[in-house]
Amino acid sequence: MNAPISDDANRRSDGLRDDPPVARPKPTLGEVFGAFFMIGLTGFGGVLPWARRMLVERRGWLTDREFAEVLPLAQLLPGPNVSNIATIIGRKYHGALGAVTGVCGLYLAPTIITVGVGYAYASWGSAAVTTHLLAGLMPVATGLVIATVLKLLVSLPRDLRNLVLVVTMFVAVGLLKLPLLPVLAVLGPFGSWLMWRALRAEASTTPRAE
Amino acid sequence: MTSRLTDLALHSALWSILAVGGMNSTLADIQRYAVDTRHWLTAQQFVTFFSAMQAAPGPNGMAVSLIGFQAAGLAGALVVTISMIVPSAVLAYFVSGWVERRNDSIVVKAVRRGLAPATVGLLACASYVFVREIDVNIGRAVLTIVTVVVAYRTRFNPIWLVAVGAVLGLAGFVK
Numbered sequence: 001m002n003a004p005i006s007d008d009a010n011r012r013s014d015g016l017r018d019d020p021p022v023a024r025p026k027p028t029l030g031e032v033f034g035a036f037f038m039i040g041l042t043g044f045g046g047v048l049p050w051a052r053r054m055l056v057e058r059r060g061w062l063t064d065r066e067f068a069e070v071l072p073l074a075q076l077l078p079g080p081n082v083s084n085i086a087t088i089i090g091r092k093y094h095g096a097l098g099a100v101t102g103v104c105g106l107y108l109a110p111t112i113i114t115v116g117v118g119y120a121y122a123s124w125g126s127a128a129v130t131t132h133l134l135a136g137l138m139p140v141a142t143g144l145v146i147a148t149v150l151k152l153l154v155s156l157p158r159d160l161r162n163l164v165l166v167v168t169m170f171v172a173v174g175l176l177k178l179p180l181l182p183v184l185a186v187l188g189p190f191g192s193w194l195m196w197r198a199l200r201a202e203a204s205t206t207p208r209a210e
Numbered sequence: 211m212t213s214r215l216t217d218l219a220l221h222s223a224l225w226s227i228l229a230v231g232g233m234n235s236t237l238a239d240i241q242r243y244a245v246d247t248r249h250w251l252t253a254q255q256f257v258t259f260f261s262a263m264q265a266a267p268g269p270n271g272m273a274v275s276l277i278g279f280q281a282a283g284l285a286g287a288l289v290v291t292i293s294m295i296v297p298s299a300v301l302a303y304f305v306s307g308w309v310e311r312r313n314d315s316i317v318v319k320a321v322r323r324g325l326a327p328a329t330v331g332l333l334a335c336a337s338y339v340f341v342r343e344i345d346v347n348i349g350r351a352v353l354t355i356v357t358v359v360v361a362y363r364t365r366f367n368p369i370w371l372v373a374v375g376a377v378l379g380l381a382g383f384v385k
Contacts (some may be wrong), residue, residue, distance in 0.1 A: 044372075069313075073309055078298050078301065079227070080232065081269075084298065087303050091307075114272045115275075118280070144368050147358045163327075169328050169334075169335070180332075188324065
């Protein structure tokens, strides 16, 4: 762990990290809680950019590269991505207690806010101001999900396997409204098996780089 | 009431485990169960909750906690939140190290590539739920399309789009 923090850190103009770092200090439990509490509280419009800002830029716990390695892992594991990041980072510093602390910190503010929204909706859900506000929010929420689909769609390799998996999933869960559990239990392993076969075929036709 | 809380807990835990690529992947299944099967809330409230939570900070899954609130009050919200967090966190705790050590293995790569199209398909289902359940008018259609283009082509934080939508709604430009 005594590798230089990152080029980014040395390039910064705030002068805080110009000295070659010897070893990064291990954050205390309180600091883990505080960092994830702030991520939860400030995480408007998707929490991941705020998590990166806090963990890489403000606290310096992770380098850009380390964050870039944790992210796909957090995305591969099921559940809210940022919750997985809190688990992985908390565990790294303080084991099980750290993971619990990170996750609790992350969810404390959003839980209080959500309960507040619940009470507010119960009282003012049918008020004119709420109806107006939601009329503006709903199209944006729709557009954001569609944009995410487009971004992910163009990042997929353009082959028959991916096309079939995307379309089958959409037809099964979206159009036929089949329960997600059995559909994913079939399509998840099936898709992985298809990709595994493709990867094996690739590995046997291309000479190993090592 | 207890059975409803148990039902909420079991399904939140299930959605948390099935949420490949993030909580929004389960949106269509949550709609199917919470609205169509259990009638905890109306289809309108469902899209309302997911839209409203875009304007609040925190992980995407908090809209599910709001459904818990609607179904069973404060206890419902807390039960859903905890049930949603624990299974995936436990899995992440025990599995992340194992996966990290085998990140370049063919099996982990295959699972990653196999789940990617599943995630895309599920998010397409989520979009479809929104499109299906929201009453369309010209203002809403234009705002949706503008949001798609801006979010797709630029790297602005989405909260600015949410803020623009809120202002346009409050000002009466989008009804």
